[in-house]
Amino acid sequence: MNSKPSAARRPGRRAAVATALALAVGLGVSAQVSAQASVAAPVRTATAAPRPVTGTQGQAVTRVADFYGAYIDARGDYTDPDATLATALRAHYLTPEFAARLAAWENANGADGVLRAQNVPTRWTVSDNGAVGNGHEVVVTLTFGSGGTARTTKLFVLLERYDRVIDIKTTSSR
Template sequence: MSVRSRKTLLTGAALAAGLTLAAVTPALAGASASHTTRAAAVSTAQGDPRNVTQHVTDFYGAYIDAVWATDDPSAAPAAKALRGFYLSAAAQKKVAAFEAKEHADGILFAQNVPVKWQVAYTGSGAGHATSRVTLTWGDGPRAEVSRIDVQSDLKTQKITDLKQAG
């Protein structure tokens, strides 16, 4: 093969590679740009382990995730472990008594799992803080909402009481 033929062949190959790269690059950039747009639309979260209301928020988020995941064999033990970590011994006993009597989850005060939850600080005094947990049961304008008042010890951050709110 002559030098001129090799140069022509290499030039053709380089040109083909360049054209292929030019055709693929916009498609890749478009896919990347839409992925970035979707990622930017996701909400952010932050936390502070010293904040008692954040502690309640963390508990309800993790607990709802665990009871939602009915097909995961590790979900039930995770929910039980979360109760042990976040609730005082007295609160655990109160929850167990509610569950035995009502045949419903004593953390959610229900037999099913909410699709959304929100926690707000509502006050403190005598070494305790109170948070209002709002649970949303379904989507749309007619979704049911329930509320739970959660009392926490300011020193230990353990949940010491849960009551259905009006």
């Protein structure tokens, strides 16, 4: 729970995150990219090439990437983490049955079940692992730390055919 007085919070940032979440959830990644384009972009150096981010509405990999990106942003803002947004993302992307199992796992392990960790990763990648039964498996590789002390964790995220997360494991369902 955040104990900061409301004057110390950044309402403009929260509104921007809420708007981006609404766009990502309601209109897909293409609308999210358009919305992000309207925000002042950081100045690029002459040596840095722009790095594109693409997605396709209804694609399992895009859906999981949207979820993990927004979730890590909500949890990882060390000066002002947004627990309300993290909870809303979980409610939107996880099935109720899995959310209940995940809460039990978190109580037993003392860690965030979506990240399978007590802290927030510094980097992540998302890749397709193919169809599994009536669902789809996506691999999320989380990197914690940097340099020589960095460690990675691979998570296998299983989506039902209606694109909601039904399981997150450290081993593949394949």
